[in-house]
Amino acid sequence: MRGADSFTEGLFTMRRLDDFVPANHPLRRIRVMVNEALAEMDELFSRMYEADIKGGRPSIAPEKLLRAMLLQILFSVRSERQLMEQTQYNMLFRWFIGLSMDDAVWVPTVFTKNRQRLIEHDAIVAFFNEVIGAAEKKHWLSGEHFSVDGTLIQAWAGHKSFVRKGGDDDASGTGGFKGEKRSNETHESKSDPDSRLFRKGKTASELRYMGHTLTDNRHGLVVNAMVTKADGYAEREAAKAMIRDARQAAADPEAKITLGADKGYDAAEFIEELERLKVTPHVAQNKSGRRSAVPDEIAASEGYALSQRKRKLIEQGFGWAKFVGPIRQVMVRGIKKVDQLFVLTMAAYNLVRMRTLGQLRLVAA
Numbered sequence: 001m002r003g004a005d006s007f008t009e010g011l012f013t014m015r016r017l018d019d020f021v022p023a024n025h026p027l028r029r030i031r032v033m034v035n036e037a038l039a040e041m042d043e044l045f046s047r048m049y050e051a052d053i054k055g056g057r058p059s060i061a062p063e064k065l066l067r068a069m070l071l072q073i074l075f076s077v078r079s080e081r082q083l084m085e086q087t088q089y090n091m092l093f094r095w096f097i098g099l100s101m102d103d104a105v106w107v108p109t110v111f112t113k114n115r116q117r118l119i120e121h122d123a124i125v126a127f128f129n130e131v132i133g134a135a136e137k138k139h140w141l142s143g144e145h146f147s148v149d150g151t152l153i154q155a156w157a158g159h160k161s162f163v164r165k166g167g168d169d170d171a172s173g174t175g176g177f178k179g180e181k182r183s184n185e186t187h188e189s190k191s192d193p194d195s196r197l198f199r200k201g202k203t204a205s206e207l208r209y210m211g212h213t214l215t216d217n218r219h220g221l222v223v224n225a226m227v228t229k230a231d232g233y234a235e236r237e238a239a240k241a242m243i244r245d246a247r248q249a250a251a252d253p254e255a256k257i258t259l260g261a262d263k264g265y266d267a268a269e270f271i272e273e274l275e276r277l278k279v280t281p282h283v284a285q286n287k288s289g290r291r292s293a294v295p296d297e298i299a300a301s302e303g304y305a306l307s308q309r310k311r312k313l314i315e316q317g318f319g320w321a322k323f324v325g326p327i328r329q330v331m332v333r334g335i336k337k338v339d340q341l342f343v344l345t346m347a348a349y350n351l352v353r354m355r356t357l358g359q360l361r362l363v364a365a
Contacts, residue, residue, distance in 0.1 A: 017100070020092070021091075034066075038063045059114055068097050071087075071093055072326075073326060076324055084107070124343050125343055127344070128350075131350050141218055141223065142217060143251060145217040146259050148243065148265070150213075152203065152206075153330055155207040156332065157189040162197060164186060184197055196230040209335065209338050212228065212234070213317055214242040219353065220313030224245060225342055227335060228335075239261065247277050259281060263284045271293040272293075281298065321346065
């Protein structure tokens with residue numbers, strides 16, 4: 001018998017949001033890990049709001065704000081306005097963030113303003129570190145064998161905004177650029193002054209940043225992430241900074257640390273710095289019309305071959321950040337905001353990998 005096309009809405013419901021989320025939904029395990037990390041940040045959150053504790057309207061809870069920002073990355077939501085719209089009717093989003101069915105969803109501009117407070121207090125970096133700390137407790141990190149690489153990030157600025165410094169050019173581009181030589185020394189973007197006109201390999205020149213990650217070779221988890229201005233030296237300089245942090249964080253000061261990288265890192269000054277830090281350079285040798293700075297005895301070792309295989313895991317993080325996350329072309333401006341978005345995206349990537357690692361351990365058991 002054909003059912004009637006009718007709709008009768010009850011005045012009350014006795015079901016909770018949790019009842020609508022499948023028991024095996026991937027977000028369940030991720031939410032547990034997120035909440036554990038946020039609980040460790042309670043003291044930081046308290047300090048963030050000390051200045052306005054005596055008055056004013058309560059702002060968005062930082063825990064809810066961070067969960068919402070993670071959702072935006074995990075579900076490829078393009079903007080804060082779209083995120084607020086979907087949270088209005090998406091029960092899964094409300095459950096993950098911690099909003100009840102009756103809670104009002106925030107105004108997009110209020111959400112954006114509160115997000116800025118997290119950036120100012122480096123709360124996103126602290127969250128990233130808590131996620132890494134959780135992975136370390138589960139013995140998912142080697143702490144000794146790493147890989148490094150960089151990727152280009154397209155800025156939220158176009159060629160028409162790239163005008164002469166201190167000049168009268170307007171950002172509309174009506175004057176045109178035919179016959180005019182432009183460089184980062186003489187021109188800058190009016191939309192995003194921190195971005196740089198840069199090209200790499202066969203790519204076209206675009207206004208860009210560079211994102212850099214250091215991954216642990218055991219499972220390919222990102223243990224350090226940062227954004228720099230785009231130039232030809234940024235990758236090696238960022239790699240030095242990140243491996244210094246890894247060396248200082250090592251439980252054993254005499255631990256044998258290795259660093260895998262592609263041919264772009266095969267430069268004498270970079271290899272010398274690794275040796276000074278007591279880091280074995282497992283960098284791919286570049287012998288194209290030159291002599292490699294990586295000693296042949298290192299390149300012939302079994303560990304070197306393993307590092308060269310493992311370093312390719314780093315590309316998975318970049319691929320995820322660009323195809324699922326918002327890193328292909330960021331919709332924020334300024335190096336600080338781009339850096340925080342990149343770090344949060346890598347934290348989200350780690351959470352997805354850690355959720356999978358946890359499931360694999362359960363199956364193995």
